[in-house]
Amino acid sequence: MSVTRLFVGADLAAGGEAPLDEAQVHYLRNVMRRPDSSPLLLFNGRDGEWRGTLSSRGKKAAVAEVGERTREQAPEPDVWLCFAPVKRARIDYIAEKATELGVSVLQPVVTRHTAVERVNVGRLRANAVEAAEQTERLTVPEVRDSIDLGKLLDAWPEGRRLMMCDETGGGPPIAEALSQLDEAARTAPWAIVIGPEGGFAEAELQALRRIKDVTSVGLGPRILRADTAALAALACWQALLGDWRRPTPRLSGDYRASRVTV
Structure with missing residues (x-):
């Protein structure tokens, strides 16, 4: 299964949670039809890229539970x-x-x-x-x-x-x-x-x-x-x-x- 990749604002670290905004929750649930525990990839521009899983927090809210890091943050051209x-x-x-x-x-x-x-x-x-x-x-x-x-x-x-x-x-x-x-x-x-x-x-x-x-x-x-x-x-x-x-x-x-x- 292809894995949805999301930009989030929260800090990313193993065992943490990254809140998802309303548009992201709608996209995952209603467009992609992703159930709880679906795999994600997460990045925030600071901490590299991380594996995550989708976790509901009520009917209209969800978070990404952060797992292991897949890529370290690397410098990019300025x-x-x-x-x-x-x-x-x-x-x-x-x-x-x-x-x-x-x-x-x-x-x-x-x-x-x-x-x-x-x-x-x-x-x-x-x-x-x-x-x-x-x-x-x-x-x-x-x-x-x-x-x-x-x-x-x-x-x-x-x-x-x-x-x-x-x-x-x-x-x-x-x-x-x-x-x-x-x-x-x-x-x-x-x-x-x-x-x-x-x-x-x-x-x-x-x-x-x-x-x-x-x-x-x-x-x-x-x-x-x-x-x-x-x-x-x-x-x-x-x-x-x-x-x-x-x-x-x-x-x-x-x-x-x-x-x-x-």
């Missing part, structure tokens, strides 16, 4: 995705796929040509949680509130490198640019910034280029939609600087986890 919000279905897609690709922070940024004014951070986080459950990540990316691009750049953290996807064609090919970095740059924390469908305003491009540790890159000869560009850039970064360079670990012990969209 890469932010800073992106101009797009329409609902496509921004959901960005959150889901960027989580699968290992992003550590999802940061919506408002630019002069951003067409979407409001971002549902709760919905983005729900998409990120579900993607982390499905892909066997040990963490869920942080989803931040929208911020004006200028304010983000004014408070840019010292030492965090910035990869700017330059739609003007001013940057070298992404593989060339990243492969030529020195070791200090390759191992530094990073962020990727993607502009809106209408592109960055000239003043925004100038502000981006003033960042101390900025690397301008091109994404090929074709015009990419904003969501495509975000994921293409992130995939290239993982392949050249991230954890795609390391051997793939064996996941989830002796069985596979499952989580379906409902």
